[in-house]
Amino acid sequence: MPAFIIRRLLQSMIVMFFVAMVAFLMFNYVGDPVHQMVGIDTSFEDREALRESLGLNDPVPVQFFRFIGNAAKFEFGISYQHKRSVTGLFKERLPATLELSFVAALLSLVIGLPMGVYAGLKPDGWLSKVFLSFSLIGVSLPTFLIGILLIFIFAVTLGWLPSYGRGEVMHIGWWSTGLPTISGLKALIMPSITLGLFQLTLIMRLVRSEMLEVLRTDYIKFARARGLSNRAIYFGHALKNTLVPVITITGLQIGSIIAFAIITETVFQWPGMGLLFLQAIHNVDIPIMAAYLMLVAFFFVVINLTVDILYYVVDPRLRLDLGKANGS
Amino acid sequence: MNTPLLNVENLCIEFPTRRGTLVAVDDISFTINPGEIVGVVGESGAGKSLTGQSIIGLLEPPGRIAGGSIRLNDQRIDNLPENQMRKIRGKKIGMIFQDPLTSLNPLYTIGKQLIETIQTHTDMTVTQAREHAVNLLEEVGIPAAAKRIDHYPYQFSGGMRQRVVIALALCVNPLLIIADEPTTALDVSIQAQIITLLKKLCKDHGTAVILITHDMGVIAETADRVAVMYAGRLVEVGLVRQVVKQAAHPYAKGLMNAIPSLTKRVEKLTQIDGTMPGLKDIPNGCAFHPRCPDCMDICREKRPELTDIGPTQVACWSYHDCKH
Incomplete structure (x- = not known):
């Protein structure tokens, strides 16, 4: 029984990993998050600063694992539309x-x-x-x-x-x-x-x-x-x-x-x-x-x-x- | 002779269909004495299993008993209401089915199924019932019964499962067991073991058995008497030795001749020409006459009744002639 549950748990984690990948891809490739977050009159420098602070300039794998880490804590950032977590x-x-x-x-x-x-x-x-x-x-x-x-x-x-x-x-x-x-x-x-x-x-x-x-x-x-x-x-x-x-x-x-x-x-x-x-x-x-x-x-x-x-x-x-x- | 345990008189079983009523078992009568083993042989569709099912009251609709009576110890049981019949099933009449692999519920341990059955029919407590179940399992030859009782059916082999099924059928000492082809689904080497076991147990418990099979070898080895069925009718009933050695009815003769022999070398196995008629087109007169080598005019017109010819009963016109 425990072996069976552990095996199933591992399989579940693999499933969650792939779902996380899809969610992450969506995050990064459907539109530009910075573009979504700032107003039309934000300067280029401010945008870059925001990009840096959000960690969007880091290599993709680093961003992905950060995403998974946050997802495990159920942190998905701030809603663009509601401006709330x-x-x-x-x-x-x-x-x-x-x-x-x-x-x-x-x-x-x-x-x-x-x-x-x-x-x-x-x-x-x-x-x-x-x-x-x-x-x-x-x-x-x-x-x-x-x-x-x-x-x-x-x-x-x-x-x-x-x-x-x-x-x-x-x-x-x-x-x-x-x-x-x-x-x-x-x-x-x-x-x-x-x-x-x-x-x-x-x-x-x-x-x-x-x-x-x-x-x-x-x-x-x-x-x-x-x-x-x-x-x-x-x-x-x-x-x-x-x-x-x-x-x-x-x-x-x-x-x-x-x-x-x-x-x-x-x-x-x-x-x-x-x-x-x-x-x-x-x-x-x-x-x-x-x-x-x-x-x-x-x-x-x-x-x-x-x-x-x-x-x-x-x-x-x-x-x-x-x-x-x-x-x- | 004391009163028979089971007395079947003029039993008829019908199937109503859109194109009229089919008569599957036609006017059969026989008796079974306490502790006796009676073999019922015949081809597929001869009505052997239906007869068995009707005795235990498990005829599947739309099949129904259309006439006649079944008495167990002089009590009529064919028209009992379901709740009273249920008290007879398992307690007084047990049944063993063909396929041991599917006769046990796969989701419960064999112990639970045994205890459930024992408690349905007796006042035993769970502990007593369990003890009884272990004894039964030992009696049917399950090794390490005390441990095996908590195993599930899938953990047993086919032969072992049939032993469990026998234990289940025997668990409250019924007076009669209907064994419907109990060995057909088993390996030949296991068949002999199961038949020997069944015979021994029934002798020990004084249980009568109706052994339904198409295997003459099994009948010859086990039964005291044999009843031969053809197209829903009994054609011959007699002592096994008598029928095997000197069958009277042409159909029974044909069946006995068809048993291969080890001592005689033959080119071709003997067979009865033709096939048994379907229920829709059973011929007039004697049902066997189109295939009968000794067919006479009267056979085509009038149905022969089962008549005493010495120790056996035969339904054939050629013997009626001898008598008169």
């Missing part, structure tokens, strides 16, 4: 995005998993057919359309839910959360549904097809022949065997949820990183773009690592190297 900006925005993504992922798991299990156990039931038709909508409608439809129905026509923003938030240290307040929760409903709907239907369809597959296997037949209860067969034997693919997809999807919260955040004017990133693109605010790139890559790497460790927990066959180490 990128770290501070992300600290403000990160909780909003993470909260939204987490709630969306949780919703899709908590609703999608039971729906999938039900549809897998009763493939001919009318409710299963309703689930399946519903999932088709979730898979095929684009996110922004769902968001706009929800706003139209629940915010404009019925007036039940706010159409934009996070509502009231509470601050715990530098972390802000909308979960403890009613207006925060209300504001969270539509964005998280919009963001999670696709994953929900994906998880549901995946669990359903995996369940159907597993229920046909010999070990389920044998479990029945041993007289085990349906509960033990479905939830003890069948569900656990469907989990490996479900964990994979859910893990990858959580990464995508965080990365692609951009669209949902735009539709609902959610003050998260996605919105910040989109504004940064408009204004060629490269420090923010680089930081966003690194952060999203970091999330993906952490999630993948977690997924790998979960595999290990769920499926003993993947613990092969452990078995060898014990000499059995």
Whole structure:
């Protein structure tokens, strides 16, 4: 187990290294940072002085390693557009995005998993057919359309839910959360549904097809022949065997949820990183773009690592190297 | 003779399809006595496995029991509701499947699967169940059972896994075990070991066995009686020695002649001409008549019933004639 984790950690670090390289290249070759930072009336000498003080005249490898060193401390300099430290900006925005993504992922798991299990156990039931038709909508409608439809129905026509923003938030240290307040929760409903709907239907369809597959296997037949209860067969034997693919997809999807919260955040004017990133693109605010790139890559790497460790927990066959180490 | 353990009477199994109902098992009756090993032979599709599945109540839909009855110790079990049937499965009737590699859940240790089964049917505590499981594993010949019990199925070889499967089927001493081709997926050298083990264990525990196979060698070595099935019908039931040496039904004769012999040198292996009809086009009269070397007029028109001919029962018109 530890050897496995260390190997995975090293691989993750290689991934992060290459992402850092891309981010660094963007920094240096998409436009001139000095040009972005100073006004039009700054003299040539001042520009050169700034260039020197920023270390932009150093050899490229030196600059790259300085970039990595700073990135490891999550220092990405000053945003061109906001004239504030990128770290501070992300600290403000990160909780909003993470909260939204987490709630969306949780919703899709908590609703999608039971729906999938039900549809897998009763493939001919009318409710299963309703689930399946519903999932088709979730898979095929684009996110922004769902968001706009929800706003139209629940915010404009019925007036039940706010159409934009996070509502009231509470601050715990530098972390802000909308979960403890009613207006925060209300504001969270539509964005998280919009963001999670696709994953929900994906998880549901995946669990359903995996369940159907597993229920046909010999070990389920044998479990029945041993007289085990349906509960033990479905939830003890069948569900656990469907989990490996479900964990994979859910893990990858959580990464995508965080990365692609951009669209949902735009539709609902959610003050998260996605919105910040989109504004940064408009204004060629490269420090923010680089930081966003690194952060999203970091999330993906952490999630993948977690997924790998979960595999290990769920499926003993993947613990092969452990078995060898014990000499059995 | 005391009452049989299992009494199957006029069992019919059907598959409703869009183009009409297919009769897969057609009106078969047989009994099994306590502790007896009965072999069921026949070609693929003869209805052997379906018969086994219907006895344990695991017939897969759309297949269904269309008629007849199955009694275990005089209690009717073919129409029991699912929750009562579940108490019989594993506890009174066990089943062993063809492929040991896929019969065990790969994600749980064999110990967990054994303990789970034992606790489903008895009031043992985990510790007692575990102790019982270790004893069982020792009994089926797993070396270092106390250590191996915590291993996962993938850590066992095919033959060892089939031993585990047998331990699972036997764990609460069922009265009857249905072994559906228990050795087909195994190596020939392992087959003999498994069959010997199964025979020994069932003798020790007094368990009756229905041994479904198409391997006459296995039947000849293991079973007390043998039932030959053809196109969903029983054509001959009798003592193994009798049937192997002097089969009465032309199909059974053909099967026995098809067993290669070590002592006789032959150019070509004997075979029965033609193939078994599909369920859609089982002929009128005796299902075997198009392939039968001794076919008579009556065979094409009327179906022969299973009749006592000495110690064996045969469904063939040529023997009816002898009697009358």
